[in-house]
Amino acid sequence: MTTIPETPFIQILEAADRLLLEDQEDLIRILQNRLRDRRRAELIKDVQEAQQEFALGQCQPVTPEQLMKELLG
Numbered sequence: 001m002t003t004i005p006e007t008p009f010i011q012i013l014e015a016a017d018r019l020l021l022e023d024q025e026d027l028i029r030i031l032q033n034r035l036r037d038r039r040r041a042e043l044i045k046d047v048q049e050a051q052q053e054f055a056l057g058q059c060q061p062v063t064p065e066q067l068m069k070e071l072l073g
Contacts (some may be wrong), residue, residue, distance in 0.1 A: 016024060053059055062070075
């Protein structure tokens with residue numbers, strides 16, 4: 001019989017299973033809020049970098065077709 005290694009992630013899941021249902025719901029809300037905040041911070045950073053590149057003249061105009069080709073290629 002093989003056992004799953006005890007990783008920090010597994011430990012967290014097991015600890016969450018021991019919480020009361022209401023506390024589990026609170027934990028989910030807190031994690032969702034933190035993820036949303038992290039995504040927002042990453043987006044702000046990306047926008048700031050793009051604005052800086054634009055201000056430095058490092059951006060080249062492209063057509064929508066060129067952009068889609070680059071994104072999908």
